[in-house]
């Protein structure tokens with residue numbers, strides 16, 4: 001682990017990242033606590049693969065001063081064995097690539113009214129990359145874990161970033177998910193993993209909110225429950241290990257204090273929200289879509305056939321997207337878009353719709369997109385403060401204190417100026 005030098009080094013970090021990633025821009029962090037950069041433009045959402053240079057970055061602590069030569073990943077809670085060097089991870093196990101749409105659980109937070117604290121993301125904290133590395137399954141099988149284990153155990157993963165306070169970055173995911181498709185990634189889009197994305201090795205949890213994909217992984221621990229105070233009691237180092245799992249990244253109304261749970265009945269975030277989980281955890285991503293083109297930055301003119309192609313991306317965590325609709329009249333009428341391009345579970349799909357503005361139309365319109373997942377759940381239209389969470393009304397996303405997991409479509413509309421063709 002490296003030295004924690006606090007806020008100044010964080011701003012230095014942000015400047016470095018912005019220089020290396022020309023396709024990103026700094027995001028506004030109310031409390032000045034995070035290192036955050038977002039996608040610079042909507043154009044990111046017109047293509048399937050997000051270049052490393054455009055992929056957002058988000059973390060709370062300083063990047064550790066890591067060296068792949070000496071980095072070790074401990075595997076605990078299973079058969080004893082040596083910690084893994086990067087060389088062992090690369091050479092002794094299979095290598096796989098997974099597609100993952102990384103979305104910060106705080107994406108769209110800036111759309112909450114009243115404003116919540118923390119990073120005021122608009123739609124900019126999401127991107128899709130190919131991540132290659134070692135399947136968790138191969139490592140755990142090697143350590144004697146029954147890979148067909150269908151018990152309710154968990155994998156608790158420890159980040160090696162230096163806490164700015166006492167809270168070590170630790171996240172728990174169900175062992176079943178870890179064995180199914182999670183990887184310890186050391187490459188992003190075929191390139192060595194950049195430091196800000198977790199060099200030398202990070203967890204990738206396909207289709208789940210970014211918070212679960214722990215960067216700079218130091219330890220994998222097989223546990224009977226999600227991390228609790230007891231899990232790391234033997235460390236006795238004055239640090240706490242439960243904040244990032246249970247204190248942050250929970251969906252709840254103002255002033256609620258979510259407690260430490262050992263497990264949840266479902267890891268589907270939306271199911272928790274409309275079911276009887278009091279303070280849902282942000283695990284798999286809610287259904288979402290974004291238009292990438294037109295991007296609203298410049299006027300559009302219909303082509304020779306009188307058409308304007310509308311393109312974007314839609315995702316639904318580890319569920320499938322079943323439908324995307326586009327409206328060119330501010331939600332009065334909706335048209336089915338075509339889904340096309342790469343189709344991986346855990347990553348977004350591209351969509352397109354050929355819009356024909358009225359001949360000679362000269363004016364401004366708002367373009368909207370809304371997606372539906374395979375469970376028939378459609379994005380709500382807006383975020384609202386609810387008096388009673390017992391019944392989350394249809395078409396409304398509940399305002400929540402942390403501003404998490406919002407997926408309303410109206411705030412993401414694109415205003416586009418249309419100018420007629422010169423005939």
Ligand SMILES: Nc1nc2c(c(=O)[nH]1)N[C@H]1C(S)=C(S)[C@@H](COP(=O)(O)O)O[C@H]1N2
Pocket residue numbers: 055056057058059060061102103104105158159160161169196197198209210211212213214215216
């Ligand atoms: N160790 C560690 N891992 C972390 C974080 C962190 O603060 N520390 N931030 C998480 C959050 S909130 C997000 S959204 C993703 C972002 O991954 P990226 O920066 O590669 O896009 O990393 C996650 N992994």
Ligand SMILES: [Mo]
Pocket residue numbers: 058103104105106210211
């Ligand atoms: Mo995040």
